[in-house]
Amino acid sequence: MSNSFVRTAILAPEPPPPGEKGMAAWIRRNLLATPKDIVLTVLALLFVGWALLHAIDWLFVQAVWSGPDRTFCATAVQGGIQPDGWNGACWAFVNAKFDQFIFGRYPLDERWRPTLVGILFVLLLVPMLIPSAPRKGVNALLLFGVLPIVSFFLLYGGFGLEVVETPLWGGLLVTLVLSFVGIAVSFPLGIILALGRRSQMPVIRTVCIVFIEVVRGVPLITVLFMASVMLPLFLPAGWTVDKLLRAIIGVSIFASAYMAEVIRGGLQAIPKGQFEGADSLGLGYWQKMRLVIMPQAIKLVIPGIVNTFIGMFKDTSLVSIISMFDLLGIVRLNFVDPNWATAVTPLTGLIFAGFAFWLFCFGMSRYSAFVERHLDTGHKR
Numbered sequence: 001m002s003n004s005f006v007r008t009a010i011l012a013p014e015p016p017p018p019g020e021k022g023m024a025a026w027i028r029r030n031l032l033a034t035p036k037d038i039v040l041t042v043l044a045l046l047f048v049g050w051a052l053l054h055a056i057d058w059l060f061v062q063a064v065w066s067g068p069d070r071t072f073c074a075t076a077v078q079g080g081i082q083p084d085g086w087n088g089a090c091w092a093f094v095n096a097k098f099d100q101f102i103f104g105r106y107p108l109d110e111r112w113r114p115t116l117v118g119i120l121f122v123l124l125l126v127p128m129l130i131p132s133a134p135r136k137g138v139n140a141l142l143l144f145g146v147l148p149i150v151s152f153f154l155l156y157g158g159f160g161l162e163v164v165e166t167p168l169w170g171g172l173l174v175t176l177v178l179s180f181v182g183i184a185v186s187f188p189l190g191i192i193l194a195l196g197r198r199s200q201m202p203v204i205r206t207v208c209i210v211f212i213e214v215v216r217g218v219p220l221i222t223v224l225f226m227a228s229v230m231l232p233l234f235l236p237a238g239w240t241v242d243k244l245l246r247a248i249i250g251v252s253i254f255a256s257a258y259m260a261e262v263i264r265g266g267l268q269a270i271p272k273g274q275f276e277g278a279d280s281l282g283l284g285y286w287q288k289m290r291l292v293i294m295p296q297a298i299k300l301v302i303p304g305i306v307n308t309f310i311g312m313f314k315d316t317s318l319v320s321i322i323s324m325f326d327l328l329g330i331v332r333l334n335f336v337d338p339n340w341a342t343a344v345t346p347l348t349g350l351i352f353a354g355f356a357f358w359l360f361c362f363g364m365s366r367y368s369a370f371v372e373r374h375l376d377t378g379h380k381r
Helices: 003-011 022-030 035-061 070-075 091-103 112-129 136-156 172-197 202-216 220-234 243-269 272-280 285-300 302-322 327-336 345-375
Strands: none
Touching: 070 091, 091 172, 091 327, 091 345, 112 136, 112 172, 136 172, 172 202, 172 243, 172 302, 172 327, 202 243, 220 243, 220 302, 243 285, 243 302, 272 285, 285 302, 302 327, 302 345, 327 345
């Protein structure tokens, strides 16, 4: 018997008892297999418990939940007084600024308009996300065709509604507008760029390659600066482009370049026989792509597509560098409010913004996993 075999036999985890299954077997095999694993597991549990207790104490037990100004967060802790910085989270700050975090500086009397847009968006999005919901075509037309037009006039104004300039928009409203439009534009544009990069026509292929590589080779900050600062320089005198529109164009272009590479990876994974089978049926190029190739390619790269969407959703916070205030930007802007200037206010605001971003990103991730399971029929008997 070789020494390597002896060492492997000694170090191999002890298998669980024959009758042990499920979670108990997994814990025994991965966390309690050896004495070293037991020690490390106990130490890790102790550290997690210690950190969790302190986090709960700071976030909830010692937190200040209501109050009109900073004095409550700076001094009031469970009826006592502690030095500034030792207090719990200042959720009174979030409570007082919550409407501003959602709507920015949108006029108070007109905030029913973005609220209505949000309700319409949810009512159209939920049936779109349910695989068994009927009339997907009509639903998609309403969601991606009619809703953006209606939303524009509701949010901006016109037709009897008061005009609200986009510099007054902010908070979660701007984050969702940038994300939704960016996703709706970058996905089809990414498909076109991916097909163009694989085209047999040299001019189209070269243009798509140059576009993708140039956009992917620069940071999003550079794209936003170009859209905000340099784009007006190329316009005729007296012409201007709305700053929000510039940001939407920059984010959409940036995301479409990454989306194109994700889609191209799916196209390369399709077996050649699928292309030949579609050709044997007499399908044209666009019929072949629409009915045979593209559905399979998109199915293969769902994780990459959703990963791009999540990255774009988080990158919308970069628009603050061009003086637009999304959710994170409007939270940071309120840190300088002297009425709420305490040592715990910035951390509390950032935790709120981080949780809001996590909530949306986690929702997209879980829905992606659901879609993968729903479409995972290729190897089932």
